[in-house]
Amino acid sequence: MEKDGTDVTAQTTDPAEPGTGDGSGTAGAGPAAGAGAGEGAGRGRAGRTKLVSGPGIVLVWLYGVMTVGAASRSVYQIASDFGRAPLAYSLSAVAAVVYVFITYTLVRGGETARKVALVCCALELVGVLTVGTWTLVDSSAFPDATVWSYYGAGYILIPVALPVTGILWLRRSRALTAPAASA
């Protein structure tokens, strides 16, 4: 809950941000109009915080690609020859589950989903950094590659870039909808 405190300061320091898209037309309308514009831009038809509009769709798509990649890879590896590299294949499966879950929360939207997705992105980042460093330090533990080996170099480093982008996007979505939440 201490996170709320930092977010409140963030929303008060840049109150103009939600209104910038609309600001030229409603220059004299004051902060209330700005908050309204922010609510309109950030809320979907279902009343949930929409996480897949604008740049968010690129994020969802990237997570979808990584989900398919990690899931199909781990299913194939575990089904065909699990004994060869149990650690690597288990970690691929964990990565796949994390990707599935984040993709789902992003598509679903809403404030709870946004918070859960933030936590998962942080977990994902920790996972990528841990496994990436682990493969560098002790490659003998990994007879075969995982999705997160060498920070995801086999996937053009998308696995390490994705959680960082995700966290930035999810924090920004919060800033956009914050006026509506506090009103």
Place this chain on the structure above:
Amino acid sequence: MLVALTIAVTVAALALAAWCGFAAYRDQSTKDWHFAGMAVVSLLALVQLVVGIVEVARGEKPHDGSVIFFAYLIGAALAVPVAGFMSLTERSRWGSVVVCGGGIVLAVLEVRLIAIWGG
């Protein structure tokens, strides 16, 4: 036959990625002509899937095994259509970015396919 088709799909996918990347750069959403381009690339990938099935049915053995081979062929056939539908729901430059990414992913899949097929 399959390798030639793979190269054709790679080139077409990269062209589509560049085209939609340019649209995103100019802050434009995907237009009808982009969807025609996506249809062409998707059709090529579908033909590739059929040719792959025929080649394996005729007794050819992909170097890395037919399960991985078909998984990549199916993924390649789906990459651009899925990106296209997502760009339909997002009528802004970000929809174009998704299709651009779809083309790049398809090209990567094709490069991997050559290794899976030939070793």
